[in-house]
Amino acid sequence: MYxxxxxxxxxxxxxxxxxxxxxxxxxxxxxxTLIPALKNxxxxxxxxxxxRAIPELSGITVTADKVVIGAATRHAAVAxxxxxxxxxxxxxxxxxxxxxxxxxHMGTIGGSTANNDPAADYPSAVLSLDAVVHxxxxxxxxxxxxxxxxxxALEPGxxxxxxxxxxxxxxxxxxxxxxxxxxxxxxxxxxxxxxxxVRVAIxxxxxxxxxxxxxxxxxxxxxxxxxxxxxLAVDPSLMMGDIHAPADYxxxxxxxxxxxAVENLGRTYIL
Amino acid sequence: xxxxxxxxxxxxxxxxVEDRTLLVQFIxxxxxxxxxxxxxxxxxxxxxxVHLDGVAVKSCTVLAVAADGxxxxxxxxxxxxxxxxxxxxAFHEHHGLQCGYxxxxxIMASVDMIRRHDGVLDEATVRHELEGNICRCTGYxxxxxxxxxxxxxxxxxxxxxxx
Numbered sequence: 017m018y019x020x021x022x023x024x025x026x027x028x029x030x031x032x033x034x035x036x037x038x039x040x041x042x043x044x045x046x047x048x049t050l051i052p053a054l055k056n057x058x059x060x061x062x063x064x065x066x067x068r069a070i071p072e073l074s075g076i077t078v079t080a081d082k083v084v085i086g087a088a089t090r091h092a093a094v095a096x097x098x099x100x101x102x103x104x105x106x107x108x109x110x111x112x113x114x115x116x117x118x119x120x121h122m123g124t125i126g127g128s129t130a131n132n133d134p135a136a137d138y139p140s141a142v143l144s145l146d147a148v149v150h151x152x153x154x155x156x157x158x159x160x161x162x163x164x165x166x167x168x169a170l171e172p173g174x175x176x177x178x179x180x181x182x183x184x185x186x187x188x189x190x191x192x193x194x195x196x197x198x199x200x201x202x203x204x205x206x207x208x209x210x211x212x213x214v215r216v217a218i219x220x221x222x223x224x225x226x227x228x229x230x231x232x233x234x235x236x237x238x239x240x241x242x243x244x245x246x247x248l249a250v251d252p253s254l255m256m257g258d259i260h261a262p263a264d265y266x267x268x269x270x271x272x273x274x275x276x277a278v279e280n281l282g283r284t285y286i287l
Numbered sequence: 288x289x290x291x292x293x294x295x296x297x298x299x300x301x302x303x304v305e306d307r308t309l310l311v312q313f314i315x316x317x318x319x320x321x322x323x324x325x326x327x328x329x330x331x332x333x334x335x336x337v338h339l340d341g342v343a344v345k346s347c348t349v350l351a352v353a354a355d356g357x358x359x360x361x362x363x364x365x366x367x368x369x370x371x372x373x374x375x376x377a378f379h380e381h382h383g384l385q386c387g388y389x390x391x392x393x394i395m396a397s398v399d400m401i402r403r404h405d406g407v408l409d410e411a412t413v414r415h416e417l418e419g420n421i422c423r424c425t426g427y428x429x430x431x432x433x434x435x436x437x438x439x440x441x442x443x444x445x446x447x448x449x450x
Contacts, residue, residue, distance in 0.1 A: 022289065022306040022352045044353075051348045052330055054307075064306070066353055092342070116419025117396065118333060121342045122349065198418070 018060040024069050028152045028175055031065055035173040038063045043175065045088055045127035048119050072177055073126065078103050081210075083181040087126025091115070094125060104145065106187040106205065109284025110137050113191060115198065126176040129161075132168050132225055134256065135199040137191070139226035143217035144205035145181040152177055165225045184209045190276035190285040191220070192269050194260050201261045202269035204229075206277040208240055216274060221266040223256045232274055242275040291355045295320065296364030306352050311335045313351035314361060322362040322391050326421070333420030336392035336399075337361050343399035345419070362391035365398065373444075374398050374437040383433035385424035396420050397434045406441035408434065 022044075025031040035041045042061035044050055045068060053059040067073055073088035078099040085094060094100060095112035114120055114128070114137050128138040129149065142149065142158045149156045152175040161169050170176065184207040191203035200220030208214050214236040216229045235244045250270045257263035276285045292301040293310075295318055302317045314323050314337065326334030328347050335347045338360040346359075365372035371379065374397050384390045400416045401408065413434045414427065422430060 017307040017309075019305060020307050022350060024353075044350075047350070047353070048330060048348055051309075051350065055328065064350075068353075116333070117400070117416050118336055118343050118345045118419045119330065121339075121344050 017054045018057060020054070020060070020062060020064050022064050022066065024066045026069050026071075028070055028072060028177070031067055031070060031175060032152060032173055034063070034065050041065055043067050043130075045130075046090060046122040046124040047127075048115070048123040049127065049131050049133065067126075067175060068124075073175075076100060081183050083107065083183060084178055085125050085181070086178050087129075087176045088124050089126075091120035091123050091125070091128075092117075095120060103183045104181060104187060105282055106189040106207075106284055107141055107145070107181065109286075110141050110189045110191075110205070113137065113189075113284060113286045125179060129179060130168060130170060130176045132162055132166050134165050134222065134225040135201075135220045136226075137189075137200065137203065137219065140203055140205040140217040140219040141181070141189070142179060143226055143228060144187065144207045144215045145184060146207075146209065146215060147182065148180045149176060150178045150180060151175055159228075162226050165223075167225075182209060186281045188277040188279075188281040188283060188285070190273040190280060190287075192273055192287045197260075202266055202273050204270065204274040204277040206232075206236065206274065206281070208236070208281075213237060214240065216277075218250075218270050218274070221250075221255050221270050223254060223263075227254075229270070229274065236278065240278060240281075242278045245271060245275050245278070289352045289355070291351050293351065293354050293356075294358045296360055304351055306350065308351040309347055310337070310339070310349040310351045310354050310359070311346035313354075314346060314359070317351075320361050320363050324388055324391055326389065326392070331419075331421065332389065332392070333396060334389050334392040336395040336420065338395060338399060343396050360395075362394060365394070372398070373440055374401065374434070377433040377437035377440070378430070381429045381433040381436060383425065383430040384422075389420060389422045389424075393417070393420050393422065393430055397430075397437065400434065401438045401441050404438070406438040406445060408438040410435065413438075 041063035044064045074086045077084040091111045101108045187207035202221040216232040219226045252264040252267040255263040255266040324334040326332035330348045
């Protein structure tokens with residue numbers, strides 16, 4: 017790791033002022049993506065601004081139709097939250113399937129969402145649950161937030177403060193992991209919302225990162241059963257291909273995981 | 288450089304360190320407690336697992352400066368005098384190690400697991416929750432036996448304490 021200077025602001029205003037005062041700064045949350053990147057010298061910001069001491073970024077609130085989670089909330093806290101479990105069990109299951117126990121004790125929902133790793137879990141929940149991402153300056157709909165691999169609508173210096181999930185009628189999450197890295201090679205988050213709309217978000221597979229599978233949504237809105245997806249496939253040319261799984265295999269996994277998510281509504285299915 | 292104070296195994300340790308110093312470097316190189324190991328240095332193997340404010344974390348992926356003011360327990364902080372911690376004793380009895388390199392991390396992760404589940408564990412849960420700790424010698428078999436035995440003894444001790 018190259019030398020860096022650490023800052024721990026207590027307010028959003030202070031954090032943004034720090035960011036804007038430096039040429040080369042980066043926000044730090046749980047650090048479970050950023051610190052490995054710093055150690056590999058893939059990133060070398062001269063200033064690290066730790067956002068975890070800012071009170072607005074903490075805490076979980078559940079209302080009649082929303083689950084609101086502060087950006088610095090750790091995966092383990094989401095996984096264990098009884099109120100979230102009662103409202104959106106698949107969201108708890110997803111949080112409890114990220115990395116391993118130690119990683120879940122440090123990694124945060126805001127960090128995962130802002131980083132938008134194509135194999136990350138949370139972006140699929142944000143997109144499927146039609147969440148609103150609140151920052152220090154605006155509210156961004158999930159459909160506008162994710163803009164490709166490691167790319168989001170966040171502007172330089174903008175801080176993700178909290179994520180507001182819509183509580184669906186029912187939702188399920190199914191993930192097929194790489195047996196060595198445990199990152200998803202294809203995962204599907206399927207939600208039927210109270211207005212009857214179905215949203216299917218796929219992570220781990222698309223060559224542009226997380227995406228909505230609209231053909232699957234149309235079929236499942238008419239008939240929320242695994243059989244409704246029979247014969248439906250995604251275009252392999254839109255999938256990632258690498259040493260772990262070629263694009264046509266990932267395309268196949270997308271369809272299988274989507275069916276499994278529908279078979280497991282109200283819970284998670286992790287392979 | 289920052290002045291960092293971390294209470295390690297009950298003793299406050301203050302050092303002037305570079306901000307890029309990792310928690311595991313603080314523990315091993317600055318405080319001299321070398322029981323916490325660096326295996327992969329990439330957040331995967333778990334050999335560097337310590338308890339940070341009561342929960343298991345990988346100390347190779349935490350900045351020491353971010354742990355300023357926190358309490359850390361390392362493998363050296365488990366045994367009371369000459370008496371092994373029950374989890375250490377169980378690893379000893381079940382031969383839950385061969386080369387021993389991963390053992391400090393395995394034990395710190397296991398203590399955390401038994402505490403979180405209050406000793407109510409089955410084999411599948413133990414195997415699943417040790418996902419973040421890699422052992423290249425034992426095939427995990429005796430490690431899992433040791434954790435289950437320690438969990439059982441934890442429950443028995445809780446039952447006695449409740450009487």
